[in-house]
Amino acid sequence: MAKALEHITQPDISLYINGEFVGSEAGQTFENYNPYTNEKINAIAEGRKDDINKAVAAAREAFDHGPWRTMKLTERMAYIYRIADLIDEEVEKIAYLESLDTGLPIKQTRAMVSRASENFRFYARMVESRLIGEAYQVDEHFINYTINVPAGVAGLITPWNAPFMLETWKVAPALATGNTVVLKPAEFSPLSANLLAEVIDKAGLPKGVFNVVHGYGETAGDALVKHPDVQLISFTGETTTGSTIIKNSADTLKACSMELGGKSPILVFDDADFDRALDATVWGIFSFNGERCTANSRLFIQEGMKDRFIAALKERVANVRIGDPLDDTTEVGPLIHKEHYDKVVSYLQIAQDEGAEVLTREIPEEFKKGNFVAPTMIVNVENSMRIAQEEIFGPVLSVMTFRDEAEAIKLANDIDYGLAGYVWTNDIKRGHRVAQQIEAGMLWVNAQNVRDLRTPFGGSKASGIGREGGHYGFEFYTEKKIIHVSIADHPIQQFGKQ
Numbered sequence: 084m085a086k087a088l089e090h091i092t093q094p095d096i097s098l099y100i101n102g103e104f105v106g107s108e109a110g111q112t113f114e115n116y117n118p119y120t121n122e123k124i125n126a127i128a129e130g131r132k133d134d135i136n137k138a139v140a141a142a143r144e145a146f147d148h149g150p151w152r153t154m155k156l157t158e159r160m161a162y163i164y165r166i167a168d169l170i171d172e173e174v175e176k177i178a179y180l181e182s183l184d185t186g187l188p189i190k191q192t193r194a195m196v197s198r199a200s201e202n203f204r205f206y207a208r209m210v211e212s213r214l215i216g217e218a219y220q221v222d223e224h225f226i227n228y229t230i231n232v233p234a235g236v237a238g239l240i241t242p243w244n245a246p247f248m249l250e251t252w253k254v255a256p257a258l259a260t261g262n263t264v265v266l267k268p269a270e271f272s273p274l275s276a277n278l279l280a281e282v283i284d285k286a287g288l289p290k291g292v293f294n295v296v297h298g299y300g301e302t303a304g305d306a307l308v309k310h311p312d313v314q315l316i317s318f319t320g321e322t323t324t325g326s327t328i329i330k331n332s333a334d335t336l337k338a339c340s341m342e343l344g345g346k347s348p349i350l351v352f353d354d355a356d357f358d359r360a361l362d363a364t365v366w367g368i369f370s371f372n373g374e375r376c377t378a379n380s381r382l383f384i385q386e387g388m389k390d391r392f393i394a395a396l397k398e399r400v401a402n403v404r405i406g407d408p409l410d411d412t413t414e415v416g417p418l419i420h421k422e423h424y425d426k427v428v429s430y431l432q433i434a435q436d437e438g439a440e441v442l443t444r445e446i447p448e449e450f451k452k453g454n455f456v457a458p459t460m461i462v463n464v465e466n467s468m469r470i471a472q473e474e475i476f477g478p479v480l481s482v483m484t485f486r487d488e489a490e491a492i493k494l495a496n497d498i499d500y501g502l503a504g505y506v507w508t509n510d511i512k513r514g515h516r517v518a519q520q521i522e523a524g525m526l527w528v529n530a531q532n533v534r535d536l537r538t539p540f541g542g543s544k545a546s547g548i549g550r551e552g553g554h555y556g557f558e559f560y561t562e563k564k565i566i567h568v569s570i571a572d573h574p575i576q577q578f579g580k581q
């Protein structure tokens with residue numbers, strides 16, 4: 084049901100440290116805005132270095148002396164399954180808060196939130212079945228085996244584009260493998276992170292195991308990255324931020340997992356299933372308001388079908404429904420924040436300055452208070468233009484063409500990013516061949532972005548370092564230890580023996 088332009092407020096939000104909801108040490112707050120109206124929703128406790136120190140101390144204590152990492156596996160996993168069940172009970176509320184906070188359409192946030200509880204269940208199952216060691220027998224002298232131990236205090240830093248889903252994507256494996264956690268959610272989307280703290284509090288985890296410090300990246304995030312008692316940083320966000328974090332974590336030698344930006348190609352060959360490729364192209368760029376790391380923001384169409392495809396695309400894009408994010412029929416909502424809106428709009432000007440043609444539409448008067456950018460396609464684009472090379476992170480599709488397979492691959496790879504790629508062709512051999520040659524971490528052939536949680540998630544080139552997902556995440560969230568056991572009297576050199 085549409086909520087029109089009514090003013091919606093929410094209770095103010097605290098930090099969650101050592102099992103308690105508390106204000107920030109210095110008492111500061113920051114304001115949180117509704118992207119649909121640009122009115123204030125609530126005030127958020129603003130954590131800074133002192134609050135991070137407090138949260139890390141709680142997490143450290145819980146790791147070193149608490150029962151979390153030493154309790155029976157079945158007991159720890161019971162907590163993880165309970166978190167999943169509690170999330171399921173709150174799906175409607177979390178989806179509502181997420182849409183209110185981010186402008187993402189409620190139909191999409193509902194789907195994301197269901198995936199969030201699955202993140203916990205999935206990681207509980209993975210730990211039970213796949214957190215395994217190896218054993219090596221060395222002749223008759225040794226048996227050497229590996230075990231996995233939790234790394235320590237995990238610092239998790241997340242973005243605003245799919246907040247709850249991405250937070251749980253990190254929190255679930257970090258906790259399930261026995262680490263304790265300090266989460267620093269994005270400052271633009273604090274509501275659902277607070278609800279996660281409430282859910283975890285209700286699940287009754289031991290004090291200090293899970294902590295949330297809201298605040299800005301340059302203060303709270305930075306203090307977490309530099310804290311000597313934090314063993315690892317799992318970060319999802321912009322490539323430039325990732326690079327800053329790696330530099331800042333160097334002095335304390337942290338392991339960093341980096342899930343960064345993208346500018347992913349979709350290649351549509353002449354022999355592709357036209358209708359399905361069209362559906363996937365439109366959904367892939369305009370779902371999540373185009374604020375999607377794996378969005379197919381660069382479309383390459385083979386010349387034989389370009390006129391027909393572009394004509395059909397124009398019609399579809401013109402009809403994508405923008406509106407109130409709390410309305411079930413809305414397909415594209417307002418962008419997260421005025422600041423981000425300005426960035427996305429600036430690219431429409433850049434496109435014109437570069438000589439491309441911007442196909443967009445007026446935002447209806449009733450939506451002008453919000454951060455709306457109409458679903459937009461840009462034609463007459465060259466791959467070297469900024470609009471084809473830089474991540475716009477909004478509902479903007481750059482359309483280009485190619486002659487043959489070799490040119491398609493060359494154009495797709497001629498970019499700094501390497502997160503995802505999509506290939507549409509009914510030639511099975513070509514599908515595999517092209518997918519294998521695109522420089523990206525994740526490829527789909529004849530499909531939109533459909534995830535299998537067991538598979539590795541992550542990007543190459545400027546899109547990331549490392550892989551999360553499935554058992555791949557265990558490499559990051561646990562330390563592998565090798566234990567060498569002598570099972571016979573193997574020779575030992577006898578230095579100094581007379």
Ligand code: NAD
Pocket residue numbers: 240241242243244249267268269270298299300301303304305308319320321322324325327328341342343344345375376377474476502541542546547
């Ligand atoms: P961002 O880099 O601005 O912020 C992400 C987080 O980092 C926020 O919590 C922010 O407060 C924090 N941060 C900022 N500066 C920091 C610093 N110096 N030290 C520590 N923390 C700091 O990103 P964003 O605008 O919130 O998110 C959008 C970006 O995220 C896009 O580039 C998108 O592609 C990327 N993303 C990537 C993936 C992926 O899996 N590869 C998934 C979703 C989003």
